Amino acid sequence: MKNIILYVEILACIALLTACSKEELSSGSVDAIAGEVQFYGAIKKQSDILATTRATDEYITLNETGQDFGTFYIWMKVGSDNSFKSFFQPYKEAPGEQGNLVIDSEKQTDETERLNWCDETSYHTFYAWTQPSVKTGENDEITGGVKMNKTFQYGEQSSADLSGTVIYGTNKETDLEKFIITQKGPISYDEWGQDVALYFERPIAKITLEGITYIKSDGTFNENIKEATIQFPNMYSQATFTPLVDGIQNVLTGVPATKWITWNWDKEDDDSKSLYVHPFVLGLSSSDDKVDIQNDEGFFIVTVNVADPGSPEVNHSYVGTLNSLKLSSSSTSTERQKLNAGQCMRLYLIVRDGAGVGGGYKIVDWNEKGEQTLPQYRIPGVYNEEDAKRLLEALTNNTFPKGVEDLLVDNEINLFTHVDWSKVTTAINIPDDYTLKGNGYNVTLGENGSITGQQKNIYINGEYVEDSTSSNTGGEDSQP
Template identity: 30%
Template sequence: MNKIIGYMISLFALFFVGCNNEVAIEVSPEQSAEILFSGYEGDFVQTKANPNYLIGKDGTAQKFGTFYIFQTKEDINGELHWGRYIVNDGKEGQLTLKDETEDEKLIWEDGTTNYLFRSISVPPGIDSDNPGVAFNPDEMTGTVTFGDYTTGLEYFMGVTVGPQSLANGQVLSMIYRRQVCKVVFWAFKYDDGGKIDDKIVTECQICFPNLPVSATFDMKHFHKQQSKYDGSKPIQGGCDYVTLDFKDSPKAPQITWRKKDLNASEQSSDIFHAFYLPPFKFWDGKDSKPENQSGFFVVTYNGKTYTGNINGYQMNDNTQEEELKKLELFASDFCRLTITLKDGNLEGGGGGSAIAEWNVKDEQDVPHHRVPGIYSQEDADKLLDALIHGTPIPEVFFDDDNIIRLFTNIDWSSVEGITIPDGYTLDGQGYNIKMSESGTISGTYRNLYINGAVPKQPA
């Protein structure tokens, strides 16, 4: 059930001479430097070993909306700086300031000061008049309204990283997590008791009567996925989730569900058929009645209502209520339901039952692809072996332009010198290569550090 959906952002400092000359130079620890942002998003499926992908690579740039990045010195209550960043179409993987203003440009003041970074994305949604997320950066507060894919909540992400300093490495990696859970209503069918063949349902309404319609949050109450905010402990890396407050919110969010249209703007059925909801336990009501549980839902079809519980199929003669209470969806989690609507009165009301079979198999139909590159020390060792022995470089390590990108710091301290073959370029993307004190790299390379310093290019 805990399929974490990650979005990765790498922050790295590159130092330039003048305005147009992109020649990297060494900078002393006392100097300040702009933080440049390069964005990567995690695979929705999370089954591959290296779930890092360029944000916006598949035309999703605008769907993420604005990335608000908040930077403080070490402590969340310290002096605050924040900036608004976006991904431009055709510039996948590059986060740029939304407005080119010096006030919002985030910098490393020096090489040793520790910083804490918190960030969320505020997607516009498909219906711009009713977005799923509204945010006030001056107050550092926001509101989430739950609903279907048109809310944009698929792309509502958050993360906390730090405290870290530039001295700990030029790259600060940030894995973004979806801030809400989602229930994917994969398919509906109508069973009338054998009078006719089962009918495929093409449209219906879905409501969760016991869940809130909306929630508020702020940028000071981040927590880990399976725990609550604890004011006695400092916020640090891994506290990737805002705290959703449901106080005073009305209940019963609802959506209109439609069978997937091949011409729909959302190509993934797991997005198009999703109901984005707050994290919740399936069976947490004041008593044992099904209609009082958070997992209780109502389907309206052809003028009739059908009621069901997400965990209904789990119940049998041996199922204990305590076992049911353990079943829940945390933020970033999802489950997929296949629903059978069946006529006949049912405890809890309604004209029939909605029998839910659910699973958490890998999410489907998301057109994201791994960017070739080096994502782990294991990858780095395989590349090193190919460079040393002159054997072909594995194709998963370079793109169509023969560019080998680093997505992590690597350790090549076991060798003195490395040569990048003709026709290939090693793009460090601001990451560090640990080598022996006299270690060198020859051939074509860019944007990398060796032992924490920018290597001098041959004359």
């Protein structure tokens, strides 16, 4: 009894807060109908990105997110896998009550049909999810978001064969910003009490393209690109959704036959500025080092109108990989990076005729603001002859990085133009812990000229160097 009173007092103290921990959310109303499962919901506010401590995960209660997630579908399984019963009901956020979920009367007209504890000792497992979707066409068919394979009547179930499909795309096409899921249990009434706190997470990932800069042949910039088409030939456009499979990480399985996503990006439309995708690994495995980049999951083709304002449309296409655009190279880990569920890739692209795609990205928390993570103007690097001259002087006079700090991103030197160092007839050394990242551009050296140190995705006198730490003049570490 003392513990119950203490929990109620704690709840009263935090009623005005917008964030809560799992421990804080575990206590709820003592006025609920006896036997009813009283649900409280919160969504994960802080991801595990770059986590360096064992700090408690933070959540924000559903009622205080400012977002209407629609109907929460809750499936309750009672008993063991060998002998169990299943019950299914729709819930919604209760206005004005912190985190409370109540029967969705628009879906279930009989509000007395709630999920109840079957008894005090049986184990209950709860599966909950939302089903955001977009319908188009004459038949009002779901063309984006979550599409379940069949409709279940609410109440006790005779079958637990529940599955569907997640169709990826922009929020305008899918409404997937509202797609969240959770699982809880097995737990019993004796162990847990009447209240069940549900901690929702996002099972998908998101890519937000902040902007595109086009560099003209004369070196001037066009940063007014408002629209583009980006195609990802190797990304899943659909996934099988099985919400009753144990483990949130197991509920989505990419459908290989549906690979290829086309993204109609619109910088000024928030619902088209981000692409919702299946979590994926960036880059190729070590066994695939020599495979062409078109097999990379992050391989993309971007098409933009590069004509001056008021001129006839001129569409140019450029290819690149997301893996080559990582802003920071400070990590010494050889493990390939992954865009995990609940994470957002903040991306910026730079395109230039004859030189492919440059730019950069950082992986951040789902809701983190872009301006906090990406440069607002352009990615630091070598863009013109003057930049190249300053870099060469710093490298040859052993003053690097002094005087060229504005050209660096952490420990990377990015090239965004071809570099003419044809007067160099000796070795240029890239200092330890730094990488000369070519982004597909060429460095022209004079006779006997060479570059030593770490280099990636660069041409030296027309010969390609994929990733090398040795001296390169088109030798054994390069490939045509």
